[in-house]
Amino acid sequence: MMRNILLVIIGKLVLAFSKIFNLGSGSTWPGHIALSVNKNFIKDILKANDNRLKTILIAGTNGKTTTGKLIQNILEEDGKKAFQNTAGANLLNGIASSIVLHSSILCALNYDYAIFEIDENTLPLILKEIDNPDFIIILNLFRDQLDRYGEINTIAKKWKLALDKLTSRTKLILNADDPQIAFLGDSRLDVAYFGINSQKNKNQNFQHASDSTYCPNCSGKLTYNYIYFSHLGDWICKKCNYKHPKKIYTSSPFYPLSGAYNEYNTNAAVLLSEKIGIEKRIINSALRKFQPAFGRQEILNINGKKVQIFLSKNPTSFNESLRTIRDLNAKNILIVLNDRIPDGRDISWIWDIEFEEFVDNFKSIMISGDRAFDMALRIKYANSSENQKSKIKNQKCSEKVKTIENLSEAIGESLKSTAGKEALYILPTYSAMLEVRKILTGKKIL
Amino acid sequence: MIHNAKYSLTFGWLYPELMSTYGDRGNIIVFQKRCEWRGIGVEIIRLDLGFKTDDLSKCDLLFMGGSQDKQQQIVMEDLMKKRKFLRNRIENGIPGLYICGAYQFLGKYYKEADGTIIPGLDILDLYTESPGKNSPRLIGNIAIKLNAEILNAKYLIHNTNVVGFENHGGRTYLGKQVKPLGKVLKGFGNNGGDLTEGANYKNSFGSYLHGPILPKNPEFADLLIKLALEKKYNSPTSLSPLNDSLEENACKSIAKRLDIDL
Numbered sequence A: 001m002m003r004n005i006l007l008v009i010i011g012k013l014v015l016a017f018s019k020i021f022n023l024g025s026g027s028t029w030p031g032h033i034a035l036s037v038n039k040n041f042i043k044d045i046l047k048a049n050d051n052r053l054k055t056i057l058i059a060g061t062n063g064k065t066t067t068g069k070l071i072q073n074i075l076e077e078d079g080k081k082a083f084q085n086t087a088g089a090n091l092l093n094g095i096a097s098s099i100v101l102h103s104s105i106l107c108a109l110n111y112d113y114a115i116f117e118i119d120e121n122t123l124p125l126i127l128k129e130i131d132n133p134d135f136i137i138i139l140n141l142f143r144d145q146l147d148r149y150g151e152i153n154t155i156a157k158k159w160k161l162a163l164d165k166l167t168s169r170t171k172l173i174l175n176a177d178d179p180q181i182a183f184l185g186d187s188r189l190d191v192a193y194f195g196i197n198s199q200k201n202k203n204q205n206f207q208h209a210s211d212s213t214y215c216p217n218c219s220g221k222l223t224y225n226y227i228y229f230s231h232l233g234d235w236i237c238k239k240c241n242y243k244h245p246k247k248i249y250t251s252s253p254f255y256p257l258s259g260a261y262n263e264y265n266t267n268a269a270v271l272l273s274e275k276i277g278i279e280k281r282i283i284n285s286a287l288r289k290f291q292p293a294f295g296r297q298e299i300l301n302i303n304g305k306k307v308q309i310f311l312s313k314n315p316t317s318f319n320e321s322l323r324t325i326r327d328l329n330a331k332n333i334l335i336v337l338n339d340r341i342p343d344g345r346d347i348s349w350i351w352d353i354e355f356e357e358f359v360d361n362f363k364s365i366m367i368s369g370d371r372a373f374d375m376a377l378r379i380k381y382a383n384s385s386e387n388q389k390s391k392i393k394n395q396k397c398s399e400k401v402k403t404i405e406n407l408s409e410a411i412g413e414s415l416k417s418t419a420g421k422e423a424l425y426i427l428p429t430y431s432a433m434l435e436v437r438k439i440l441t442g443k444k445i446l
Numbered sequence B: 001m002i003h004n005a006k007y008s009l010t011f012g013w014l015y016p017e018l019m020s021t022y023g024d025r026g027n028i029i030v031f032q033k034r035c036e037w038r039g040i041g042v043e044i045i046r047l048d049l050g051f052k053t054d055d056l057s058k059c060d061l062l063f064m065g066g067s068q069d070k071q072q073q074i075v076m077e078d079l080m081k082k083r084k085f086l087r088n089r090i091e092n093g094i095p096g097l098y099i100c101g102a103y104q105f106l107g108k109y110y111k112e113a114d115g116t117i118i119p120g121l122d123i124l125d126l127y128t129e130s131p132g133k134n135s136p137r138l139i140g141n142i143a144i145k146l147n148a149e150i151l152n153a154k155y156l157i158h159n160t161n162v163v164g165f166e167n168h169g170g171r172t173y174l175g176k177q178v179k180p181l182g183k184v185l186k187g188f189g190n191n192g193g194d195l196t197e198g199a200n201y202k203n204s205f206g207s208y209l210h211g212p213i214l215p216k217n218p219e220f221a222d223l224l225i226k227l228a229l230e231k232k233y234n235s236p237t238s239l240s241p242l243n244d245s246l247e248e249n250a251c252k253s254i255a256k257r258l259d260i261d262l
Helices: A002-020 A027-037 A041-048 A065-078 A090-102 A123-129 A152-164 A179-183 A260-276 A280-288 A315-327 A347-351 A355-361 A371-384 A397-400 A407-417 A431-440 B027-035 B052-055 B067-080 B082-091 B102-108 B218-233 B245-259
Strands: A053-060 A080-086 A113-117 A135-138 A171-175 A191-194 A220-227 A232-237 A294-300 A307-309 A331-334 A364-368 A401-402 A423-426 B008-014 B043-049 B063-065 B096-099 B108-109 B117-119 B127-128 B139-145 B161-168 B171-174 B183-185 B197-203 B203-208
Touching: A002 A027, A002 A090, A027 A041, A027 A090, A027 A364, A027 A401, A027 B067, A041 A090, A053 A065, A053 A123, A065 A080, A065 A113, A065 A260, A065 A280, A080 A090, A080 B183, A090 A113, A090 A123, A123 A152, A135 B052, A179 B102, A191 A260, A220 A260, A220 A315, A220 B067, A220 B127, A294 A431, A307 A431, A315 A347, A315 A355, A315 A401, A315 A423, A331 A371, A331 A431, A347 A371, A347 B027, A355 A371, A364 A371, A371 A401, A371 B027, A371 B245, A401 B043, A407 A423, A407 B218, A431 B197, B008 B027, B008 B171, B008 B218, B008 B245, B027 B043, B027 B063, B027 B218, B043 B052, B052 B082, B063 B218, B067 B102, B096 B102, B102 B203, B117 B127, B161 B245
Parallel strands: A053 A113, A053 A135, A080 A113, A135 A171, A171 A191, A307 A423, A331 A364, A331 A423, A364 A401, B008 B043, B008 B063, B063 B096, B096 B203, B108 B127
Antiparallel strands: A220 A232, A294 A307, B108 B117, B127 B171, B139 B161, B139 B183, B197 B203
C-alpha cells in the first residue's frame, strides 16, 4: 500500500511537472512509472476502491472517445461522479495514469464510475487487471493499422477468449450490426444489443473496405438484407443459420453528432445509461448539452471562420467523415495524412477509401502532412476531371487539388481560400489532428 | 505510340472480395486509369469465389492481393480446383502481379511453425516458412532495385527503384527456376536474409510490397501494361508518357524515411 501511495504521489508530481513545462507525453508517464515499479498497480488500486467505484470499459476500432464522453456527461447530469482516461491514452500505461490523476494521495478514488477506453490489443490485458468490470461496451471492429494490430479475425478471437472467462457480474453492451461483435455475446446471458435504425443510410452494396463478411460461427459467407456502412447491417448466415440478434436498442431520444457512426455511439451510451437506471429525461438533457471531444466533429472559430475537425484514421472512419461532410454541403476540405506511430506506419489503407464517390462534391481540396504526396496520388486517381490525354494537366483539376507538405502553410492557404460564409472541414489522422489543433488553438492538448 | 481506342485490355482481378485487405485494389485502379488516360479500353473482370475458368481465359493480365488467414484458406480451396488452368496460363506467359499472400500461394508450400505443410499451387519454384511464433513479422517501408536480368533492353526503365511497405510473417526462399524481382536496398524482402525481394517467372511477378506497389512505381505499372499489350497484339509497343511528378514526390517521402537517395 505504502508503495502505491508513493507511486501516486510521484505520478502526480510528474503530471504537474509536464504540465508546467508543456511536455506532450505527460499523460502516460505516471502510469508507465507506476506499472514498472508495481505491475499490479491498476489491480491494487481498483480493488481497494471497489466498494463504491464501478468500471465501464469501451472497446472498438472507432468511436471509443466519443462514446466515453457521452456516458460521462450522462452520468454527471445524473449527479454521479465519473472520470475517463485521456482520449487516445488507452494502453495500460494510459489507464494507470488516469488512475494516478484521479486518485487522492491515499489511493482513494472518490468516484462512482471509472470509464476506460481500451485499445484493441489491450482489452485482453486489462481484463487480467480488472476482475469482472461492471460493463463492457464493444462498438465495432474494422481494419485499422494492420502493421500494429494485425488482422481483425485474430483480434476478435482474442477478445472472445478473454470475454468468455468473465462471470455474469459483467454486463456486455454489444453492437448487433457487427457480426464479429454480436458473436462475442453468443452463449452469454448478460448481454444487451444496440444498433441503429436509419432509412437514409440503408444500402444494398458493400463498400470496398468491408471486413467481416464471413460468419463468425462457421466461416460461411454472410448474406445481408441491408448494410449501413462497411460490414454493419442486418446479416444472416445461411449455412449455420446464425443471425443478427433481433432484439436491439436503436432509439436514443436525441443525436448530438452527425453521421451514422455517431448514431451507434449514442445508442451504445444511452443503452448503458438505461441499464444503470438513469431516467430518460436526464439522458435527453445530457445529450442536448453535449460538446464533442477534441477533433471529433469539434467546431473551432478561427478569425470568424468556422473550422470543423473530423478525425479520420482508417478507411471506415474516413468514408463516414466524407459522407457526413458531404451531407453538410462541405465545399472546402483539408486532408492531413501522417504516418507516425499513432497513425500507423503503413498508409496503404488510403486506397480503400471511396474517394471516387466524393471528390466531385468539393470545390477545393488541400492536402498536407508527412505523406501528403501519397494522399495527393490517391486523389489524382479518384478524380474524374483528372485527364492526361492532352498531356497538359487539366486546369480545373490542378486548381481544385493542392498539396502543401507544411501543415501551418496548408492551414493558412485553406483558410484563405474558404469564402466568408463557408466552413473549412479538416480530415486528419490521429497525430495530424493533434498538430492541427495545436496550430489552430496555439497550444498542445496532451 | 499507343494512343487510340483500337487497343483494349481485360484485367482479371482474382478474389477482390477476399484478397484485398491491404489497400491492394490501388493496383487495379492504377492499371485502369493509366490505360484510360492513354485511350486504351479497359475491362475489369472480378474473379470471385467460384469463378469460371472461361472468365479467366478472357483476361490479358491477372492481379491478386493479400488477405487475412481465414480468407486465405477459403481462397486456397477454390484456387486448388482451378490450379491446372491457372498454371497453363502462367506457363503461356500471361502477365500477372501477385502480392503477399497471393505470391506465397504460387509457391510449392507454406510450412507452419509446428512443421505442418500447407501445399501451394506449385506453379513458381519457391516456398515459404513460418519462422516460429517468437520471430517478429517483417514490417516497414522498403526500397528495392529491380533485377536488371528481368529488364532486358526491350523493357527500358529509367527509374529501377521500387518502393512500398512490407508486412509479412512468412519467409520466402526462391528456387532456381525463378529470378528475384529485385534486390533489397533497405528493408527485409523475401526472408530478411538474402537481400532478394519478390520473384519473376515468365511474365508473372510476385512481391511482398504493399503500399500499394503500383501507384508510387508507375514505370513498373507501365511495364506490366506493356507486357499485356504486346502479348495480346503480338507486336512491340511503347506507351505514351504521363505526368508522374506526384509519384516522384511520393517516392521521395519514402526515401527520406529510409534515409537513402532514390
